[in-house]
Amino acid sequence: MASAPPTPHLRVDLDRLRRNVRRTAERARSLQVSLRPHVKTHKSAEIARLQLVSGAAGITVATVGEAEVFARHGCTDVFIAYPLWLDDDRASRLRDLSEICRLAIGVDSVAGAANAGRRLGGSGVEVLVEVDSGHHRTGVPADRAGDVAVAARRAGLVVRGVFTFPGHGYAPGATAAAVRDEIEALRTARDALLDEGIDVHVVSGGSTPTLAASLVPGAAEVVDELRPGVYVFGDAQQWELGVVEPADIALTCRATVVSHAHGRLVLDAGSKALGADRAAYSSGFGRLLDHPGARITALSEHHATVEFGGAALPALGSVLDVVPNHVCSAVNLADDLWVEEAGGLRAWSVTARGQNG
Amino acid sequence: MASAPPTPHLRVDLDRLRRNVRRTAERARSLQVSLRPHVKTHKSAEIARLQLVSGAAGITVATVGEAEVFARHGCTDVFIAYPLWLDDDRASRLRDLSEICRLAIGVDSVAGAANAGRRLGGSGVEVLVEVDSGHHRTGVPADRAGDVAVAARRAGLVVRGVFTFPGHGYAPGATAAAVRDEIEALRTARDALLDEGIDVHVVSGGSTPTLAASLVPGAAEVVDELRPGVYVFGDAQQWELGVVEPADIALTCRATVVSHAHGRLVLDAGSKALGADRAAYSSGFGRLLDHPGARITALSEHHATVEFGGAALPALGSVLDVVPNHVCSAVNLADDLWVEEAGGLRAWSVTARGQNG
Structure with a gap:
């Protein structure tokens, strides 16, 4: 643990x-x-x-x-x-x-x-x-x-x-x-x-x-x-295709609110954590698991810019769960998956990460 | 070496x-x-x-x-x-x-x-x-x-x-x-x-x-x-913005031609090697360094589909150099960069790969 x-x-x-x-x-x-x-x-x-x-x-x-x-x-x-x-x-x-x-x-x-x-x-x-x-x-x-x-x-x-x-x-x-x-x-x-x-x-x-x-x-x-x-795992693509329900999505990227610049939410999960995949039918660069109305409208390497709709923005320093568009890409960026078990967190190694050849 | x-x-x-x-x-x-x-x-x-x-x-x-x-x-x-x-x-x-x-x-x-x-x-x-x-x-x-x-x-x-x-x-x-x-x-x-x-x-x-x-x-x-x-390094984005010349691009992804399905070239470098970045102005998902007329028109995890124009396709098994759209993303997917020196190849570790936190 x-x-x-x-x-x-x-x-x-x-x-x-x-x-x-x-x-x-x-x-x-x-x-x-x-x-x-x-x-x-x-x-x-x-x-x-x-x-x-x-x-x-x-x-x-x-x-x-x-x-x-x-x-x-x-x-x-x-x-x-x-x-x-x-x-x-x-x-x-x-x-x-x-x-x-x-x-x-x-x-x-x-x-x-x-x-x-x-x-x-x-x-x-x-x-x-x-x-x-x-x-x-x-x-x-x-x-x-x-x-x-x-x-x-x-x-x-x-x-x-x-x-x-x-x-x-x-x-x-x-x-x-x-x-x-x-x-x-x-x-x-x-x-x-x-x-x-x-x-x-x-x-x-x-x-x-x-x-x-x-x-x-x-x-x-x-x-x-x-x-x-x-x-x-499911992911935002499957969610938007109607293949999985949010309640079945088993992998998220936990991210911190770092800025409220321009009245938008900016999270510290960017393309180097989520992947840059965006299918033609995707509504953004990822979704927030607990805020289905929010959309990631811009993504750079360490910033996800979120249009939160009319709702009050979560405070600076809040922690939110992002659903990547394409989970295969997100997993391949990480050395470990953090698994919530009773009593704490366990790291599961992404053993075959980067094995492209 | x-x-x-x-x-x-x-x-x-x-x-x-x-x-x-x-x-x-x-x-x-x-x-x-x-x-x-x-x-x-x-x-x-x-x-x-x-x-x-x-x-x-x-x-x-x-x-x-x-x-x-x-x-x-x-x-x-x-x-x-x-x-x-x-x-x-x-x-x-x-x-x-x-x-x-x-x-x-x-x-x-x-x-x-x-x-x-x-x-x-x-x-x-x-x-x-x-x-x-x-x-x-x-x-x-x-x-x-x-x-x-x-x-x-x-x-x-x-x-x-x-x-x-x-x-x-x-x-x-x-x-x-x-x-x-x-x-x-x-x-x-x-x-x-x-x-x-x-x-x-x-x-x-x-x-x-x-x-x-x-x-x-x-x-x-x-x-x-x-x-x-x-x-x-330069990359395909900088190339298409006119910021770098192809002759100055210092990093490529070396890829093998694995298929000629549908008269197109399919390479084994996909989004897990190149990254999935595609800016609004990008002409595709990456370029070929030595074939400026070619375009990667579709990218999945281990396939780059290339429209090669009218030219004869490089043979199955040929090896080509792909210029990633966004080099920062491609580097962050790799454990090593392979550096050509006189006498062979040396691996330079991507020491800070995956350091998002």
Whole structure:
């Protein structure tokens, strides 16, 4: 137990965190869909353990560095949901990793599959073909997934299945359509692999906004694994998308009122604590948990300027809880998460912070 | 010397860095203006040393945590250019700091001055009154600076002078007007203190975009100290504001081409390596140093999507140098800066990374 660190710092409400983990695990279980949470959100071995104990089949990460950290902390089934381009160094790290965990990576091109096969063939590292379901970031068109899978098999790799990230569901009113796109793309991709005589062991989708819609019985006929990340904490984006209620938000940035200049509130939590993410639909640079009418209208490195509406401003020196727009970015700026337990505060290390490579 | 780390990682061109430090130091010297660089940009003891050796009078930081790191690394004159709200813990840390360096803090209200005086009186920590010169973030109106200074003196603090941050100069075509505002505000504030019989030892302004304009002989009659930060590296914001040439940009994020999905380039440097900053005037989420026509049109945590124009895309696996929009944010995400020296790479620790409190 430690005394409170100076503001700004990240606080975790342990009851809410545990409840979020448990609820999502129960919903997945009731629909017989595997949960493979994306741990880039929390980058914390403690929270991965909570997820695994509650029934997660394994974890999802974005980078080889994250995979190394979580494998060293006891995660035995790791999927790097990213179309890695392998050089000698990264291939060697993956071979080492495959000795201590069950490991799969993403691939989204024939060239990428051939390159991965050349460097990883015979290692036991499996691949999933990434499919674009409408987010238009990475991933092949669904009807081309067979080509990539065939190239992977020819290069000596074991193909586990197909995956997509329906990121275009991150917009107001877009979720239901994104889930339809996701299911359609995954169904097409799965069938393309089957047409090539390739077994499909996993059809993987999901994100926090599409999670509720993905967990409908119809979807489960196609999708058998979901990879949400943000659901453990929630954030202002999810709040504004209507995906989480403020009462379920489990992470905030505790900040001090340092100025009333120009009749506005200025807090000491800036972009170096909250992250600078601002989606097109966001109403500001973050929200105040206990003041839903307030908006952060300007953000610099160590200042959040808050329009507080007509209400009386909290006094200089007051301490307030800010909800970051995008919790994954805020967590990746912090060395520790401060967890409120009975009797005090405990620091949970953000073990995989900065593991981009 | 170390082998190259995996992409994405931050590279520093040492020749360009040294040239940027030297040029600005020479210009300040020729105009008899003190330079007190803001080290939040680099958070690195090595670069602070370069700046001090080249003639900087001291350093500027934004937080008590940064001040502690740099004082422990030998910086003996530190200004925390921020209107701190002091509680017992922060006051105690400042008292400790004042034993190992000459120390000053910002104050922007009568209440803040009284609070600081109650907790720091007699400690030797000095204060500068922060003045709003048009950025409308923190700072008192210039003609109210006397009230704050009087409150500080009455509370037992030594007043060093006045300071401002002309942040509204961060916009195309806005620099010259911002410098005029800055000089006018600082002159008014200085005279307000003198009218109260308070000596003004320092009149401090400046930022990287306003630096060139601030260093004119007329300005030097009012401003006697400048606090630029970004000039050591430059970034895409400064490039697009016309403040730096690409040939002077000393920090890039080295990234690998991982996908050609949809005929676009996708790099493995996302917001967790570059930062998500995007000013209203920015043409994208970052630039490519050697491809000035390319634009990062979408950024997620580990993907930068690049519109490359009509040109042939660099091959999968190619390595490119990305110029972050806001270098201070990119540096604060990294544990190390990789410095190219003859014979290899050296890691410079981002010693004050994450020191927000």
